[in-house]
Amino acid sequence: MIISVASGKGGTGKTLVATSLALSLEEQVQLLDCDVEEPNAHVFLKPNFTKRESVYVLIPRVDEEKCTHCGECSEICAYNAIAAMKKKVLVFPELCHGCGACSYLCPEEAISEVGKEVGVVEIGHSNSIQFAHGTLNVGEVMAPPVIRKVKEHANHEGTVIIDVSPGTSCPVVESIRGSDLCLLVTEPTPFGLNDLILAVEVLRKLDIPCGVVLNRAGVGDSGVEEYCLKENIPILLTIPLDTQIAGDYSRGIPLVEGIPQWRGHFLELFDRVRDMVQNEPSQ
Amino acid sequence: MKELVVLSGKGGTGKTSLVGSFAAIAQSKVLADCDVDAADLHLLLSPTAKEENEFWSGQVALIDEEKCTKCGICQDICHFHAISDFKVDPISCEGCGFCYHVCPDEAIMMKDCLSGHWFISETRYGPLVHARLGIAEENSGKLVALVRQNARSIAEREDLKYIITDGPPGIGCPVISSLSGANLALLVTEPTLSGIHDLERVVGVCHHFGVPALVCINKYDINEDNTRQIERFCSGQGVEMVSKIPVDNVFTEALIRGLPVVEYCRNGVSKEIGRLWEAISTRLGRQ
8 A cells, every 4th residue: 555645735744644654554655755856855854875876868969070061960959958059969967858859850860879877775773664765966857857856756555654755746746646545634714725635636636535633732713624624625633732842843743753642543544544545536 | 126035834724814914914015925825815814816827837648549649668768657548647748848859759749827817906906926837747936936937027017015926835846946036035833843843844944945934833732842942942043033932712713804913903912923924014114
C-alpha cells in the first residue's frame, strides 16, 4: 500500500505526519521523501545512508564537425532549448526536458544525448524504517526527474509512505501518482482551506481517494471542517496547536517520540486508511 | 522601479501574511502573486478582477485511432513513458512532439493546452496581478514569468516605485522564475531545523542567480537557540538578518477576517512589520 502525504499549502505538517506515521507502524515500512526541493524528513529520522545515486537528465550535445546547420533540431524542439545559428548550434540545458527528439531526428546524426546531473538520491534506513530521499541541485529547475528516481526505490512488499512537496503542480502530481490514498494535511485557516480545495481537485483528477489531517486545531475557523463535511471527505486525525508539539518539531524530534501517546492515534489513522483503501470500489 | 520577491524555501513560514501587510504599508506599488499553484494573497486583498486572461501553454499528444496502425514506434521512443496501449496519458505527456514527428502514419496530433488563467485586479491597496494554474498542469514557471511581466508593465505605465512579489515555496522552476532579475529577495524563515535547512538552500539559489537577500525570522521565540543559529548562518553568508517577529495569534485572527495583520492590529507584530518594510525600502533605495 502506498500512502502519500500532501497539502497544497506549505508548512501545514506533512513531514510531521509522514515521519510519525512511519515510526508508529510495526510492520515493514518505507518512507520516500519526494519533496526534492526542500527535503526535511531526514532531519527527523536521521537515517544512515548506504547508497547515493546521481540523477541525470539527457541533454543534447552537438558534434560541430558533423552538423550542417540545417536547423531541423531547433524547429522540432518544443522548448526552444536548442537554437541553430548560421555557424553554431546553441543548447540551453535549463530549458531542455530531455525528450531526445533532436538527437533522433537530426538528419546528420550530429546530436548525441549526454547526462547532466540535476540532483541526487540517497538510500538508507532509520532503525527498521527503509528510507530514500532526493535532493534537487541548487539552481536546477526540474524536480520531476529526481522524484521519479526516488520512486524507483519503492518497496512494494510493505507500506510505502511518500512525503510530497507543497503546491498542486507537476512535482506534486509526479509524487502522488500511483498512491492508494493521499492524506492531505491542512490547518483551520482560510489559506489552509483554499489550498486544500485545490489539492482535492488534483486528487479527483488523478482518481486517488483522500482523507484529511487537520493540524494546529484550536485556532482559526471551522471552514475546513464544513468543507470536508459537504464534500464527504473524512477528517482522519486532528492534531491540536500545542507549544510542546511545536517546540519538539523545531528541534527535529518526531511527534511520536516527543509525546509517545500519539503513537496510538497514528495507528488508528493507519487502520482507517487501510479500511478506506480496502473498501475502495475500484480496487 | 524596484522589485522585491518574498521567498522562504520551506512553505508556511508567513510569506503571504507579510506581503499582505507590505501591500497595506507601502506607497506606490503593484502586487504580484507568483505562487500560481496555491495562490493565497487574494484572500487578504479582496481583489476585483478587471481583466481575466487564458494561459495557453504547451501541448499534449493525441493519437487518432483510425489512422494508428499500432506499429509501436511512439511507445518505444517516448522518454516520458507517456504512451501505452496506443493511448497517450495526458498527465505524463510533456508535449515534446517527438511521437508526432516520428509517427509513420501521421496518426498523432499535438493539441494546445489551456494551462490556467491570469488576472489583473484592483485592490484597495493598488493593482494586483495574480494567476491560477490549471489543476495538475505544467509550466508554472512560464505562468510566473507572465505574471511578473504584467506587473512590470503596470509599474512602468503608472510610474510606480515598487513591485512586491509573493513567491512560491521550494527552490525549483517557479521559484527561479520568480527570482531571476529581481532587485532584492526577502527570505522568511522560522527557527526550526527544517526551516534552517530550507533557508540554507534558498540562500544558495539567491547567490546562484546573483540576487541580494535579506532574512526575516518569523516566530523567532519558538526556539531561540535555533534563532541564534540562523543569525550566525546569515552573518557567515553575508546576508543581513533584518527582522525577528514573535509568535502571535493575531496573524490567524487577521487572516480569518480577510485583513493584512497591520490593518487588524496596530501594536506588537504590526510595528515590527513596519520596521521590516522600512529596512527593505531603505535597502532597495540604495541599489
